[in-house]
Amino acid sequence: LGPCPFNSFLSCFISAVGSFILGVCLRIQINPQNKGEFQGISPERAFADFLFANTILHLVVINFVG
Amino acid sequence: QAACNFIKSHVDSSSVDSLFYAAQSIRVLSGCEVTISNETRELLLAAVSEDSSITQIFHAVGALSGFGLPLASQEALGALTARLSKEENVLATIQALETASYLSQQADLSGIVEEIEDLVARLDDLGGVYLQFEEGIETTALFVAAAYKLSDHVGTEPAMKEDQIIQLMNAIFSKKNFETLSEAFSVACATGALSRNRYHLPVIIVPDGPAAVSHHQPVLRLQVTDVMSQPLTQASVKLDHAKSASSKATVLQQTAFAVSGDVFELNFMSVKPASGYYDFSISVDGDKRFIANKVELKVKVSTEVGITNVDLSTVDKDQSIAPKTTRVAYPAKAKGSFTADSHQNFALSFQLIDVNSGAELIPHQTFVRLHNQKTGQEVVFVAEPDSKNVYKFELDTSERKTEFDSASGTYTLYLIIGDATLENPILWNVADVVIKFPEEDAPSTVQSKNLFVPKPEIQHLFREPEKRPPTVVSNTFTALILSPLLLLLILWIKIGANISNFSFAPSTIVFHMGHAAMLGLMYVYWTQLNMFQTLKYLAILGGVTFLAGNRMLAQKAVKRIAAEQSSRLAKYRTLR
Numbered sequence: 240l241g242p243c244p245f246n247s248f249l250s251c252f253i254s255a256v257g258s259f260i261l262g263v264c265l266r267i268q269i270n271p272q273n274k275g276e277f278q279g280i281s282p283e284r285a286f287a288d289f290l291f292a293n294t295i296l297h298l299v300v301i302n303f304v305g
Numbered sequence: 306q307a308a309c310n311f312i313k314s315h316v317d318s319s320s321v322d323s324l325f326y327a328a329q330s331i332r333v334l335s336g337c338e339v340t341i342s343n344e345t346r347e348l349l350l351a352a353v354s355e356d357s358s359i360t361q362i363f364h365a366v367g368a369l370s371g372f373g374l375p376l377a378s379q380e381a382l383g384a385l386t387a388r389l390s391k392e393e394n395v396l397a398t399i400q401a402l403e404t405a406s407y408l409s410q411q412a413d414l415s416g417i418v419e420e421i422e423d424l425v426a427r428l429d430d431l432g433g434v435y436l437q438f439e440e441g442i443e444t445t446a447l448f449v450a451a452a453y454k455l456s457d458h459v460g461t462e463p464a465m466k467e468d469q470i471i472q473l474m475n476a477i478f479s480k481k482n483f484e485t486l487s488e489a490f491s492v493a494c495a496t497g498a499l500s501r502n503r504y505h506l507p508v509i510i511v512p513d514g515p516a517a518v519s520h521h522q523p524v525l526r527l528q529v530t531d532v533m534s535q536p537l538t539q540a541s542v543k544l545d546h547a548k549s550a551s552s553k554a555t556v557l558q559q560t561a562f563a564v565s566g567d568v569f570e571l572n573f574m575s576v577k578p579a580s581g582y583y584d585f586s587i588s589v590d591g592d593k594r595f596i597a598n599k600v601e602l603k604v605k606v607s608t609e610v611g612i613t614n615v616d617l618s619t620v621d622k623d624q625s626i627a628p629k630t631t632r633v634a635y636p637a638k639a640k641g642s643f644t645a646d647s648h649q650n651f652a653l654s655f656q657l658i659d660v661n662s663g664a665e666l667i668p669h670q671t672f673v674r675l676h677n678q679k680t681g682q683e684v685v686f687v688a689e690p691d692s693k694n695v696y697k698f699e700l701d702t703s704e705r706k707t708e709f710d711s712a713s714g715t716y717t718l719y720l721i722i723g724d725a726t727l728e729n730p731i732l733w734n735v736a737d738v739v740i741k742f743p744e745e746d747a748p749s750t751v752q753s754k755n756l757f758v759p760k761p762e763i764q765h766l767f768r769e770p771e772k773r774p775p776t777v778v779s780n781t782f783t784a785l786i787l788s789p790l791l792l793l794l795i796l797w798i799k800i801g802a803n804i805s806n807f808s809f810a811p812s813t814i815v816f817h818m819g820h821a822a823m824l825g826l827m828y829v830y831w832t833q834l835n836m837f838q839t840l841k842y843l844a845i846l847g848g849v850t851f852l853a854g855n856r857m858l859a860q861k862a863v864k865r866i867a868a869e870q871s872s873r874l875a876k877y878r879t880l881r
Contacts, residue, residue, distance in 0.1 A: 251786070282865070283858035290854065294823060294847065298839070301831045 250303035257296040265289040309337035310822055318345045318362025321352045325364030341372050353380060355387045362388060363400040370407040373738040378409040386416055395438055395448070402451035406458040414459050415701070421452050422464040428473070435479065436472035437567045443491045446477045450494035453502040462504045467596045470505055474532070474597075500533040506594035507532055510602075513568050517605040519728055520661050525575030525604060527562060529589055536567040540591035544571060550582035550603070564585075573604070579664060580608040586629060608659050610666055611635070615655040617736055619643055620699070622650060639736035642715065646741035651700040651734070653688070657722065665694040668724035673698045675716040675738065677709075684708045688720075702742055711742040767835055812856035819850030 267284035268277055312330050317323040352365035362384055368374045371869045385401050405417040428436045432716050437445040456463040483489040499507055515528035530536050546558040557576050562569035581607055589598040617639055618630040633639045643650035653673065657666045667690060676683040688698040716738050725728040823846050828840040
């Protein structure tokens with residue numbers, strides 16, 4: 240087993256980690272109790288950011304998975 | 306005569322300047338007389354005073370002198386000295402020098418003469434080559450003319466050293482085209498002063514034609530003139546020494562040049578110099594006034610080359626057969642052709658001698674040129690001399706096949722000999738050589754090495770997919786990975802996923818469709834597309850989704866804020 244399957248493994252790993260992080264960010268940003276820390280970022284904006292970041296993450300992951 | 310009439314009709318008796326110019330012109334024109342009225346004379350005499358500017362004094366004195374009228378030199382001198390202390394600029398001082406040259410020799414002009422030294426100190430030294438006033442060439446030239454005029458008049462040598470005079474000359478004669486007439490006039494004045502004064506006579510030594518001698522032209526001719534290009538045939542021109550430029554050996558010394566018409570000649574070939582360059586050191590004597598009369602000159606001695614002992618041979622590589630040698634005489638061409646292939650090398654040897662002296666020569670260019678008659682290729686090699694000054698060239702087909710592009714065929718061999726000191730450069734078609742390269746290297750077509758056509762376009766190569774592990778392993782792991790997804794679906798159904806906020810507005814539908822399409826694109830990218838195409842599609846889909854999503858989220862936000870407001874209002878009401 241050479242670099243090829245290792246690429247796939249790495250990309251899946253990164254996908255999992257990245258998705259986890261983005262999910263956590265979204266949850267923090269949407270929570271009304273945290274509103275004080277996120278002035279100017281409405282929940283909708285948070286969701287849009289989440290989707291955009293996800294798109295880029297998936298693009299990278301699919302490229303890398305081979 | 307027309308000039309005289311012009312002056313007489315145009316002179317303005319009330320202007321000192323006009324009178325000055327008229328007087329100076331009349332002095333030079335013979336047979337021209339102008340009558341001066343008493344009033345004019347009074348005017349001129351009155352101008353010579355402390356109250357007029359130096360230019361006025363200069364013109365008045367010059368006019369009086371030019372018209373031959375009496376002049377009070379002491380008074381003029383007094384006025385001049387007084388004005389000089391007030392006007393310190395260079396031009397005024399120069400005019401004072403000129404004025405003093407019109408005054409009587411009885412007056413004590415030493416004060417004015419000292420001004421020459423002061424002015425010399427004010428000259429700017431430019432790079433050790435030029436010496437001139439910052440006001441320019443015109444002022445410098447006028448200074449030279451005035452200084453020599455005054456020095457001749459007074460009888461003392463001007464306080465200028467030889468180097469300074471040479472540098473002044475460099476500056477004054479540095480221009481060939483003049484912008485104004487006054488500049489040209491000043492240079493002409495300076496030239497006249499430098500060629501006709503009692504103290505310094507600069508000498509110009511120039512070779513007549515190129516400084517080269519040979520057997521056809523054995524005489525070195527020099528033009529020795531003053532600055533007005535008048536030949537100084539009375540001078541004695543001597544060669545101090547002539548040294549070879551390369552070996553520094555003295556070839557000739559203390560020989561005089563002979564006068565022939567306007568030029569000086571020396572037959573240099575009589576000492577039979579070897580060809581090359583020589584440094585000549587020449588001095589001109591005969592007059593104590595000569596300056597700049599020692600020069601260094603580089604002279605070229607050229608000769609003719611002859612090629613001898615030309616041997617063409619084919620040398621067998623295995624050394625088993627003795628080499629066949631053919632002797633060729635220049636300029637004939639060798640009969641028959643020679644072959645060079647994998648078994649035998651082609652060799653050429655020759656000697657170069659000086660035809661006139663028999664000595665061996667090492668010219669700068671000794672090339673062997675091979676020209677392919679069919680394809681037009683040519684390859685040039687350098688023939689090197691060995692320790693005995695015999696030139697050798699050997700062609701080994703296996704070593705040299707890259708230069709020839711392995712193109713076999715008949716090549717004409719040329720010998721090219723050239724040098725700066727050779728009168729007869731040689732291009733000689735010596736022989737024809739058939740060169741055979743080993744067959745496996747011969748290209749099908751010979752392309753000329755054209756460097757300036759576009760090179761083939763480089764296509765971007767994506768990473769090729771590598772070998773993959775067996776299918777069973779892959780499938781197992783695929784199932785493992787997909788299992789959490791199943792878990793998610795099951796849990797969703799159990800808990801009941803919340804999709805209550807889903808409104809069926811168009812932008813919402815577009816957004817969700819766009820988003821689904823993007824995810825689908827990811828899958829297609831994984832299976833088929835490359836990055837460039839994916840990015841293209843992604844841009845389109847992403848743009849649409851973004852707009853729709855923006856719309857949808859904005860609507861959501863409005864709804865949320867409205868809901869918050871109403872809930873806050875309700876809370877407020879209940880509190881009341």
